[in-house]
Amino acid sequence: MQRTIEQQGTDQREAGPESTVDIAVTAPPESPVRGAAGALTVGLTALLALIAPACLAQAAGSGDPGPVSRWSLLASQLGYGLQSALVLMAFVLGLLIWQRRAQRHISWLLALMPGWVLMVGLAPLTPWPAAVAVVLAPWLLWCGVHYLMRRLRRRDRRLHRALLAQAVLFPIALLLPFPTARIAGFALWWLGAQLLIAMAWHVWHLWQDMFLPTLEERYPRADFVISCVLIGLGALAVVAAWTLPGSGLAGILAPLSLIGLGLHRVREFSRALSQSELAVLQGELRLQERIAELERHFDQVAEAKLEQVTERERKRIAADLHDDLGAKLLTIVHTSESDRISTLAREALEEMRLSVRGLTGKPVVLLDALGDWRAEVVSRLAQANILAEWKSPAEDIEHTFPARAYVQTTRILRESVSNIIKHSGATHCVISCSAQDGYFSVVIQDNGQGIPLELEGRLDKGHGMASMKARAKQMHGQCLVESGPGWGTVIRLTIPL
Structure with missing residues (x-):
């Protein structure tokens, strides 16, 4: 069994570079920030493919550790399942960003998911699990804080530089003559406190957005409740990492929070897509109404123009009849020696005058x-x-x-x-x-x-x-x-x- 799993790991290591190149070729052009996050995500995902079989092998070969640590074994197995779901969710979010460039802020959440899986899965396989956590945790905090800020369409260059400096200084701190466990403990409390502050700031601004003056700008109450629940799971994961470091509860709550946030983004994307389709349909209806109105207006203008031309032609014909034919009939009436001819000419003159009266349109x-x-x-x-x-x-x-x-x-x-x-x-x-x-x-x-x-x-x-x-x-x-x-x-x- 151990050989089979190791052989599978070797096969996946051999196939790993090809899959990485394939992903890099098919990726769309990106902005610098989004490109950096995308490159980090691709690298983390590929590295996860290398270490996942080994993690599973360790879980399978660990045996029964005893009644006391059964909960830890169950928590670790559940954590592995949630980590696999995180990888799938990251893939879904990547497709979503591919289709909708306006959702670029999700790239930070996308980078956070495989980063968490990488930190949790790589730490038990190395002789320095605390050092791995100290190196990766500041970068995960950087992604998480940026996601929470970009979700509210806010940016802060000073905070961005401070988080980058922090992510660089923590690995350097490992070179200092201090125990790695103490540095890891300080990083856990320090970075966890920053994450809790960022979460509280995010929830506070969502609360304020629910009371904006216009309905279009107002944040929906149902979405606020869902966001509070999901961010609350993340906060509970931080508290569990502080108070119950060996229980594995943080390894369950954190993936649940990230998966929920990803599903919430997919839900918002689906709702936005439905609204856009409805807007397109309404636009087509308005366009059809406008076209019908223009056609009616064109028909009215054409009818009015035709009436004007017809009226002008009637007046011209009436003038010709009155000036030419009327004058000749009147001459016959006054000059004819035959009473019959004179009577017929007078009747024709009356008919002509009646026709002229009808043509003038008065x-x-x-x-x-x-x-x-x-x-x-x-x-x-x-x-x-x-x-x-x-x-x-x-x-x-x-x-x-x-x-x-x-x-x-x-x-x-x-x-x-x-x-x-x-x-x-x-x-x-x-x-x-x-x-x-x-x-x-x-x-x-x-x-x-x-x-x-x-x-x-x-x-x-x-x-x-x-x-x-x-x-x-x-x-x-x-x-x-x-x-x-x-x-x-x-x-x-x-x-x-």
């Missing part, structure tokens, strides 16, 4: 429109010997008609009057107008012979009915025709105001 007051329609309808029906009865709205109305709606309504009324004169044979016609509930209605009813049954299925194909309904539909209204032989015809026009 709105028409509804009362003025009713006056124009009444004058024209009553005059035309009177010329055909048809008694016209016009009923205007009872109340005064203040609505206006868009120019296009005024033109279309005028043409519908003209077409209706033309049908009454040409086809109905009526002697009486009632025209009722009303404006209520946002709609304008005109009802034209005559006492003529009505529409014959054979033409009832072809109302949309003759007598101008199709054009009347199409014009009403353009105004988002409707035109209904009710007729029957012997009881006349009723035309109902309804359009929104």
